Amino acid sequence: MGVSIFVIVMVVGLAVVVTLTRNRSKNETLSNVQQSGNLAMEMITEAVEKASSIPTTPNGSQLTIGTKTFSLSNDAIWLTISGLAQQRLTSPDVKVTNLSFSGAADSATIKGYVTIEMTLQSAWAQSSEAPLTLHTTVISQL
Amino acid sequence: MLKSSSQKNYSSFTLIEVVFAVGIILIFLGSLIAIFNVGTKNAVVSKHRLQAANLARGAVEIAREVRDTAKVRGVNWNQMDADCWLPGSLSGVINHPRNDCSGNRLGFSANPDTLTYNQVTFTRQVQIINLSGSDTKKITATVSWDDYGQSHSVTMVTYLTNY
Numbered sequence: 001m002g003v004s005i006f007v008i009v010m011v012v013g014l015a016v017v018v019t020l021t022r023n024r025s026k027n028e029t030l031s032n033v034q035q036s037g038n039l040a041m042e043m044i045t046e047a048v049e050k051a052s053s054i055p056t057t058p059n060g061s062q063l064t065i066g067t068k069t070f071s072l073s074n075d076a077i078w079l080t081i082s083g084l085a086q087q088r089l090t091s092p093d094v095k096v097t098n099l100s101f102s103g104a105a106d107s108a109t110i111k112g113y114v115t116i117e118m119t120l121q122s123a124w125a126q127s128s129e130a131p132l133t134l135h136t137t138v139i140s141q142l
Numbered sequence: 143m144l145k146s147s148s149q150k151n152y153s154s155f156t157l158i159e160v161v162f163a164v165g166i167i168l169i170f171l172g173s174l175i176a177i178f179n180v181g182t183k184n185a186v187v188s189k190h191r192l193q194a195a196n197l198a199r200g201a202v203e204i205a206r207e208v209r210d211t212a213k214v215r216g217v218n219w220n221q222m223d224a225d226c227w228l229p230g231s232l233s234g235v236i237n238h239p240r241n242d243c244s245g246n247r248l249g250f251s252a253n254p255d256t257l258t259y260n261q262v263t264f265t266r267q268v269q270i271i272n273l274s275g276s277d278t279k280k281i282t283a284t285v286s287w288d289d290y291g292q293s294h295s296v297t298m299v300t301y302l303t304n305y
Contacts, residue, residue: 005164016171023178027185034192041196104246111210113203113248115241130260132189137200137248139207 029093029122029129036094037120037134040077043089044070044116044138051140054112058101063114072099077118095123097131113139187289194264194285194296197257201266201283202300204239204248209302211247219304237268262287277304 044063048054051065062071069080075095078086090096098119106112116138121131155163212219237250255266269282279302286295 005160009164009167012168012171016175019175020178023182027181030185030189034189038192045199106214109211109215109245110247111207111214113207115200132193133259134193134196135200135257135259136196137203137207139203139210141206 026129029124030132032091033094033120033122033132036090037118037132040089040096040118041116041134041136043079045136048114048138049141052142053106054103054114054140055105057105058103058114060101061099063101063116070099072096075123090120093123094120096120098133103137111139113137183290187294190262190264190287190289190294191296193259193262194287194294195298197264197266198283198285198296198298201239201268201285202281202298204250205268205270205279205281205283205300205302207248208250209304213305237270239266239268262289273301278302 047065047068047070054065056064062069064070067082070089071078071080073086075097076092077089077096077099079089080086096118098117100117101114102117103114104110104112114137115135117133117135119131119133121129209219238253238255239248240251240253240255241248243249250268250270257264257266264285264287267284267286269280269284271280271282272278273280281300281302283298284295285297286293288294
């Protein structure tokens, strides 16, 4: 009787520990993905806001604004300034599955804008974990 | 004189005491799980809040883009493109961002703007209110969505001036 109760309590305790550990890990992963996505989005939107113009129609997974080029390569978002070495904007623990730019260039009939969409997930994510998709639109403010 | 082993008086827990103790332990463990589940739910809501904030910023930017396009064309923003933007007559009315205006422009319409990501649907609404005559407009973008049966929203406010 005593042994049975002890075993039940131990099994329940172990299940609790496993659940807590899994949740903690999941929350950390989610936070990491959010921070990476937010940082990359802030870098891109800031570059567009500070640009003097949007000379070409944004299209595809690469955007060049002035001397800065943002692109998707090897599951990460990269920034290249003036053709120098690439800087990785997203954490190595985060996998970027989609980066797309669309919008319009500056013209005599329209103020240019850039619509940005990116999808990220943990590099170690299980298939059940939903990816994070960030979508926004930004224009130059100069 | 020594007592024999059979005469020793062992003190032990009664069944009621054991059941009571186990009950307390299970309640404690259950509470821990409940607290961490709340943490996990909050993490998911936080994720959706970040998505909503970006959508709201995009909606505000659309209003700014419309104003600046009016500037580029040299027209009054109150007479700008009747098919997509009539803030003068729509003041105070809830509008929805749209990207299907003529000439690849952005604008607003009366139809709901919904975006779905991973089975979560976000609805964007924009309210445009004229201030100081029609030279300043208050733009309020609200993005709403449901998580775990509860409604959530993110609101972003900005003021645009006809500079």
